[in-house]
Amino acid sequence: MTTVLCYGDSNTYGYSPENGMRYPRNIRYPGRLQELLGDEYSVIEEGCNGRTTIHEDPLDGWKNGLDYLKPCLNSHKPVDIVIMMLGSNDLKTTFRLTAREIADGAATLVDVIREFTAEKQGFIPKIILVSPPELGEDLQTSPFYGDFDEKSLEESKKFPKYYKAVAEKYDCIFFDAAEYIYPSDEDSLHLTPEGHRVLAEKLAEVVKNIK
Known part of the structure; x- marks a missing residue:
């Protein structure tokens, strides 16, 4: 069986922008991914609301x-x-970080994954480095406005450039989520059920092509 670990924040956890609760597993992208991949795979959800790369909140x-x-x-x-x-x-x-600095944080995590797994399990897993979706243009009406602002929105649009560079440096599979999904109108941060569906379908294609 192939073990797939989904490591992320509230959009991996499945935070619902409509009510602040958690989507059911069959709505969340890791749960949908499990259904698409079938019994030969075990998809593990490790999403936490508010999780950063390497920075202390x-x-x-x-x-x-x-x-x-x-x-x-x-x-x-x-x-x-x-x-x-x-x-x-x-x-x-x-934090007031740039997209480049955030990608550097992601690079630190990738480096840890590579070194730690090589030591503890004897091989390095395939790493799909996902460049997160952009923040929504209606951020000013979001209940999270203040935690995020116009500068945050601007930097989110730069993610693909810097995440792709990290993926190339560390031999990861690069996946640009912004090509396929966009956050909800409700809060400009979190995915709708449709966003989770599309993300799962696109990631399933990537996973199935891993040799």
Whole structure:
């Protein structure tokens, strides 16, 4: 069986922009991905609301994606494929980071995945590095406006350029989510059920082509 680890933030967790609750598993993209891939695959959901790449949130310091990465990989080993979609929360005004700096954070995580799995399970999984979707143009009407602002929106549009460079450097499979999905009108951050469906379908195509 092929183990696929989905490591991400609230859009991997399945946060619903309509009510702030969690979508059912058959709506969330990892759950849909499991259905599309079938019984020969085991898709593991590791999404956390507010998770960053490597940066400490002053209010929720435990949401740093770096701190949890090694325990997560060790718990689920052997891991054959890692789908990582992180970076959106690094756009918060708290951090005031550029897209390049955020991609550098993603690169640190990729490096940890490669080194840690080589040591602990004897091989490096295939890594699908997902450049997160852009923030929505109606961000000013979002309940999260203030946590994110116009600068956040501007930097989110630069993700593909820098994430692609990281993918090329570390021999990852690059996936530009912004080509296929866009956040909801409700909050300009989180995916609709349709967004989860499309993301799962496109990622399933990528996973099935991994040799």
